[in-house]
Amino acid sequence: MSPTISDIFQQSFLPTFQYPLKFCAASTLTTYILSLFTGNVSQVDRLWTFLPTIYTAYWALLPIWPRGNRGPAWLVPYVPEEVSNDLVQAFSPRAVLMFGLVVSAHFPYSLHGQLVLVDVQAVLQYLEARPFQPLFNLTFIAITQNILLLLLGVPTHRALTNPTPLIATDAVLTLTALTLLALEFTADNQQFAYQTFKHATTAYDSRAQWPGARFDWTEADKKRGFVTRGLWAWSRHPNFWCEQSFWVRLRLPSSQSILFLTHAIS
Numbered sequence: 071m072s073p074t075i076s077d078i079f080q081q082s083f084l085p086t087f088q089y090p091l092k093f094c095a096a097s098t099l100t101t102y103i104l105s106l107f108t109g110n111v112s113q114v115d116r117l118w119t120f121l122p123t124i125y126t127a128y129w130a131l132l133p134i135w136p137r138g139n140r141g142p143a144w145l146v147p148y149v150p151e152e153v154s155n156d157l158v159q160a161f162s163p164r165a166v167l168m169f170g171l172v173v174s175a176h177f178p179y180s181l182h183g184q185l186v187l188v189d190v191q192a193v194l195q196y197l198e199a200r201p202f203q204p205l206f207n208l209t210f211i212a213i214t215q216n217i218l219l220l221l222l223g224v225p226t227h228r229a230l231t232n233p234t235p236l237i238a239t240d241a242v243l244t245l246t247a248l249t250l251l252a253l254e255f256t257a258d259n260q261q262f263a264y265q266t267f268k269h270a271t272t273a274y275d276s277r278a279q280w281p282g283a284r285f286d287w288t289e290a291d292k293k294r295g296f297v298t299r300g301l302w303a304w305s306r307h308p309n310f311w312c313e314q315s316f317w318v319r320l321r322l323p324s325s326q327s328i329l330f331l332t333h334a335i336s
Contacts, residue, residue, distance in 0.1 A: 085150040085151075085152035085153045086129065086132070086150075086153055086157070086227060086230070086231070087227075088150050089128060089147055089148060089150075090125050090128055090129075090220060090223070091220070093124070093125075093145075094216050094217065094219075094220045096145075097117065097121060097216050097219075098212050098213050098216040099212075101113040101114045101117065101212050101216065102207065102208050102212040105207055105211070105212065106204070111203070111207045111211055112211075113212075114211060114212060114215040114216060114219075117219065118219065119176045120176075121216070121219040121220070121222075122172060122176075122219055122222040122223055123172050123173060123176055124223075125219070125220055125222070125223025125224075125226070126168060126169050126172045126222075126223045126226045127169055128147050128223075129165060129223065129226040129227045129229075129230045130161070130162070130165040130166050130168065130169035130226050130229075130230070131161070131166075131169070132149060132153075132157060132158055132230060133157075133158045133159065133160065133161055135147045135148055135149045136148055136149065137149050137151060137158075138150070138151055157230060157231065160233070162229050162230045162232075162233035163233070163235065163236050164229040164233070164234065164236060164240065165226050165227075165229040165230045165233070167236065167240065167244065168225065168226045168229055168320060169226065171244065171247050171248075171316075171320065172226075172320070174248070174251060175251055175313075175316060222317055222320075225320055225321045243319060243322055246319055247316055247319050247320065250312045250315050250316045250319065251312070251316060253301065253308065253312045254308075254309050254312035254313055254316070256280075256282045256283070256300070256301060257300070257301045257302065257308040257309035257312065258309050259279065259280040259282060259283040260282070260283040260285075260297060260299065260300040260301060260302060261297055261302070261309065262279075262283065263276070263279040263280070263283040263284070263285065263287075264285075264287065264291070264296075264297040264299075264302075266279070267287040267291070267292065268287075268291075268292050268295075274287065282300070283300065285299050285300065287299075
């Protein structure tokens with residue numbers, strides 16, 4: 071009897087990657103289809119807040135998931151039967167710590183504006199105007215970005231499979247990560263305060279802003295068109311820099327995570 075697609079899939083990847091890869095495939099397909107039906111190719115952007123958290127949570131909280139695939143394969147987390155009992159008997163302290171940091175990174179952002187409406191006419195106009203854009207949308211935007219979001223969770227898998235006790239370095243790296251998050255939060259609020267001032271139709275009150283973003287903006291600031299105060303005086307995109315630095319920091323305890331992912335494919 072020839073092996074099924076499911077059999078080939080389970081034999082080709084480490085057991086602990088089965089559910090995340092299935093979920094990644096489902097997310098890729100869903101975001102691509104939604105981009106066609108809405109005419110908006112930025113559907114993956116709406117998931118940047120959630121998918122790294124989901125993948126990180128799966129590996130960090132592996133002991134709580136049920137054994138065996140007893141629910142919908144694409145949605146319900148499970149632990150494949152092939153996974154070693156050593157990985158599900160206790161939590162990995164470092165993996166749980168990394169999960170807490172990832173949650174802290176995304177907690178301040180709300181869900182407002184995440185839903186979109188379907189506009190079939192926009193789809194038709196979109197396809198007629200850009201005949202090759204759907205292929206780019208599928209390969210680079212939908213597939214590549216979803217894989218990247220999965221990779222952001224791989225360091226937690228590394229911590230899961232190497233459950234060593236926390237050491238002083240973890241405390242230093244945690245403090246560094248929290249500092250980066252605080253700076254990113256500050257930069258975002260400073261940008262928000264400036265945009266609020268620039269587009270205000272009534273008198274602007276700086277006291278309504280977060281304390282780290284209370285500036286006395288001037289007409290020269292508005293005329294310039296972009297913010298140059300606070301953290302923005304030191305970097306053109308301090309919020310992006312902090313975000314990227316946070317994920318780089320998260321990989322430091324598991325610097326071989328990318329190499330480890332390549333070993334997951336046998």
